Every structure is written in structure tokens, then in C-alpha cells.
Amino acid sequence: MSEYFSLSDCDVIGFDLDHTLCRYHLKETSRLIYESFARFLVEHKGYDKDLLNLTPATWDFCFKGLVVDLEDGNIVKLAEDGTVLRYGLSAPKPELAIVLSDIKSKLIKSFILCLIRATHGTTDLSTEEILKFYGPNREWKHFNSLNTSFTRSAKYYFYDNYFDLPGALLCGRVVDMIHKRGSEVNSDFWKDMLAAIDHNYNTSAFKEDAGTYFPSVKRDPGRYLQPCSESVKTWLHSMKNAGKVLLLITSSHSDYCRLICEHILGKDFEELFDVIITNALKPGFFSLVPQQRPFKTLVNDVEESEGLPSLDKPGWYSQGNWPHLHELLKTMTGKVEPKKQGMKSPSAMSNQWGSYFVDIYKGDGEHEEGQRLTWCCHCIHKYSTMAIPSVEHIAGVCLYRI
Structure with a gap:
């Protein structure tokens, strides 16, 4: 990351929508998403109704950045080099018990005992089980594919956004139920999970x-969506007035995007952005080159069948790809390489999985315990200029060096 950063030096500023410009009431939204998927499995696929019953403590399992290995039903948290994080801590260090009171020792012990960063279903894997699955170096075999394409595959599913994040908990519980029936876990259950996602989120x-999901949000958007503060709205207007090119790029479809933006920004939200791109399917929008999707125009929130060979003017588009957008931005700014900045959301701490950014590594006796960057943190460090907790934290300082 750069030592200094100033939005005043940027020609183009792009925003993600969901959980960046639009902040959700996470408890309500997560519960709705989980219920949307689980209800489909119960009502359409014959799964046990117990999937619909949750306790407050179970929500901690939902953690951004987890990977579901569809071949064996394991859920893993990865280090920057693709190894499975945190194993081998099965008891507290002896010296801790000496210097701490009995109460503190119990707290430390319970904390250390949960420092496992891989599960089978919702059950923590032991050190021996992690070594069995991933070998002495704890290497996850599909890491190179994920690390180079940033996309999902038939072998694994990467939970990188809040819209399907409760599905990680549901996957874990489904694997638990498969074991309870005495059946062997394979990737067949994932077909039902994909059907649940498509049933709720298709175009x-x-x-x-x-x-x-959508009927619930449409009935009561205020229950799930947080309006932008006046400071954020003023900040967006000030950047537009300063001549910045503002982009809104979201994987949500145009009709849902419109509902969100009208609720959080007002009916005139389109005036704030030079280019709006919906159904972008990030990160493939940026990484799938040359297998890139063309941009399409919209008529009453319906995509035209023919794709555009290029972008020649600002506006609202669907799908698309970075190379074509990049060429448009060159034209709009009059610069060969306009300076750009994008903003996207981070993730919160979890008792089950620890920090989104760092974790503890413990070797097999030859390596000392220490902190390791997670793969998600490594990606932020590699591709981002800076990380901020929310848009509100920099609203009002957009033209200053921070």
C-alpha cells in the first residue's frame, strides 16, 4: 500500500454498491438470506426442517473469505500462500497457566482450543484430520486456481460476498445432516445449494x-437497508462537482440496484454517477480476459440481446468487462492512463474463524507460533491502495491527502 493517498489526484472513482455505498442491517439481512436458501432446500428438495432452526451463536460461523471444498465437505480459511491456517494448538502453553489466575487460565484454554481454521461441516477438524486431508504442509490443492482466476469452480466455492455468505453456515449444516443419515459426503449436495441461490437471485x-429474498426486501426495504448519511451524499456531490468521473459497478441486477439506490441516495441517484454497471459479475468483470462478456444496454431493466462491440459514451449498462470500460475512461478523462480508485467492503471479526486479516500459525514442532496474513488480506495488500472501515470514515476528506 502507498504511504500517501489523495482522492484529489484521482480522475476516476468507482464504488461497489452492496455493503460499500449501501450498508445493510447485517443481522436482519443474514437471517433473511439463510432462510431464503434453507426454505428452498426444505420445500423443494426435501431436506430436514431442522435446517430452519438456528440459535444466535450459530451466526458466528458465517465469515467472509471461507472456501468450501466441494469434494469432501470441508470449509477452510487460507493463508496467503494457500495453506490451511491454524492447526496444532490443542492445549494452552504451560507457562500461561502459571502466571494467570484460574479464571483467566480457563478463558485462555477455551480460546486456544478453538484455534482451528478448518471444519468438516460445522465440526472443527483436529490436527490429525487436517494433516490427513492436506498433508504435512497443509496445502490446499486448488489454491493456484483460486489465486490466479479469483473465480469459483466445480471443485470449490469461495465465499467472498455477503449475499451468499450465510450459505457457508447452511453448507456446514447440510454436511452435518448427511453424516447424521450415515451417508457419504460428495459434491452432489452442492447442486441443491446452487439451485437455492438461483431460485432467489436469478435475473x-x-x-x-x-x-x-427479493419479495421481503421490496416489502420493507428499511428493515434491511441503511440510508446513506447526509455527509456521504454531500461528499459524492462534491466529487462530481470537482470534475471526478464517478462509477457505480455492482453484480446486482438493475431492478434491485434501482430499489437500493432510491432508498439510500434518493430518486435522483443517477445524476451522481457518470457510468452505472449492473450484473457485472465481479471479479470476473476484471479478471476474465480474453473470455470477457460484452456490455449490453437496458430497456425497462431488461438486457438487449445483442452485446456492444465497445463503449462510446457514459450511461447505464449491464454485464461488460474492464478493457472496454478502460477505453471509455480514457476518452472521458482525455488521459492515456487515468488514475483510478475503487472502494469495496471489508469483513468483521469472528470467534469461530478469528480475524479476516491475520491468523496464528503453529508448525509441527520445528516452527514457532506466529502471525500469518490470510489470503484475503494478502489480496487487499497487493491490489488496494488503502483499507477503510466504511465510506463514512472518509466522507468530507475526499480532496485531502490521507
Whole structure:
């Protein structure tokens, strides 16, 4: 990351929508998403109704950056080099018990005992089980694919956004139920999970009131969406007035994007952005080159069938790819390489999984315990200029060096 950063030096400023410009009431939204997926499995696929029953403590399992290995039902948290984080801490260090009181010792012991960063279903894997699955170096075999493409595959699913994050908990509970029935876990259960996601999020679900998620948000948007503060709205206007090119790029479809933006920014939200791109399917929007999707125009929130060979003017588009957008930005700014900055959301701490950014590494006796960057943190460090907790934290200082 750079030592100094100033938005005044940027020609183009792009925003993600969900959980960046639009902040959600996470407890309500997570519960709704989980219920949307689980209800589909119960009502359409014949799964046990117990999937619909949750305790408050179970929500801690939902953690951004987890990977589900679809071949064996394991859920893992990865270090920057693709190894499975935190194993081998099965008891507290003896010296801790000497210097701490009995109460503190119990707290430390319970904390250290949970320092496992891989599960089978929702059950923590032991050191021996992690070594069995991933070998002495704890290497996850699909890491190179994830690290180079940043996309999902038939072998694994990367939980990188809040829209499907409660699915990690649901996956874990489904694997638990498969074991309870005495059946062997394989990737077949994932077909049902994908069907649940598609049922709730497909392109026509919003318009047709299909599934559980969109009808619920449409009925009561204030229950799930937090309006932007006046300081953020003023900040966006000030950047636009200062001649910055503002982008809004989201994987949400245009009809849902419109509902969100009208609620958080107002009916005139389109005036704030030079280019709005919906159904972008990030990160493939940036990484799938040359297998890139063309931009499409929209008529009443319906995509035109023919893709555009290039972008020649600002506006609202669907799908698309970074190379074509990059060429448009060159034209709009009059610069060969306009300076850009994008803003996206981080993730919160978890008792189950620890920090989104760092974790503890413990070797097999030859390596000392120490901190390691997670793969997610490594990506932020490699590709981002800086990390901020929320847009509100920099609203009002956009033209100053920070």
C-alpha cells in the first residue's frame, strides 16, 4: 500500500454498491438470506426442517473469505500462500497457566482450543484430520486456481460476498445432516445449494417476486437497508462537482440496484454517477480476459440481446468487462492512463474463524507460533491502495491527502 493517498489526484472513482455505498442491517439481512436458501432446500428438495432452526451463536460461523471444498465437505480459511491456517494448538502453553489466575487460565484454554481454521461441516477438524486431508504442509490443492482466476469452480466455492455468505453456515449444516443419515459426503449436495441461490437471485426473481429474498426486501426495504448519511451524499456531490468521473459497478441486477439506490441516495441517484454497471459479475468483470462478456444496454431493466462491440459514451449498462470500460475512461478523462480508485467492503471479526486479516500459525514442532496474513488480506495488500472501515470514515476528506 502507498504511504500517501489523495482522492484529489484521482480522475476516476468507482464504488461497489452492496455493503460499500449501501450498508445493510447485517443481522436482519443474514437471517433473511439463510432462510431464503434453507426454505428452498426444505420445500423443494426435501431436506430436514431442522435446517430452519438456528440459535444466535450459530451466526458466528458465517465469515467472509471461507472456501468450501466441494469434494469432501470441508470449509477452510487460507493463508496467503494457500495453506490451511491454524492447526496444532490443542492445549494452552504451560507457562500461561502459571502466571494467570484460574479464571483467566480457563478463558485462555477455551480460546486456544478453538484455534482451528478448518471444519468438516460445522465440526472443527483436529490436527490429525487436517494433516490427513492436506498433508504435512497443509496445502490446499486448488489454491493456484483460486489465486490466479479469483473465480469459483466445480471443485470449490469461495465465499467472498455477503449475499451468499450465510450459505457457508447452511453448507456446514447440510454436511452435518448427511453424516447424521450415515451417508457419504460428495459434491452432489452442492447442486441443491446452487439451485437455492438461483431460485432467489436469478435475473427474473425480482420482477416475478420469486423466492424469499427479493419479495421481503421490496416489502420493507428499511428493515434491511441503511440510508446513506447526509455527509456521504454531500461528499459524492462534491466529487462530481470537482470534475471526478464517478462509477457505480455492482453484480446486482438493475431492478434491485434501482430499489437500493432510491432508498439510500434518493430518486435522483443517477445524476451522481457518470457510468452505472449492473450484473457485472465481479471479479470476473476484471479478471476474465480474453473470455470477457460484452456490455449490453437496458430497456425497462431488461438486457438487449445483442452485446456492444465497445463503449462510446457514459450511461447505464449491464454485464461488460474492464478493457472496454478502460477505453471509455480514457476518452472521458482525455488521459492515456487515468488514475483510478475503487472502494469495496471489508469483513468483521469472528470467534469461530478469528480475524479476516491475520491468523496464528503453529508448525509441527520445528516452527514457532506466529502471525500469518490470510489470503484475503494478502489480496487487499497487493491490489488496494488503502483499507477503510466504511465510506463514512472518509466522507468530507475526499480532496485531502490521507
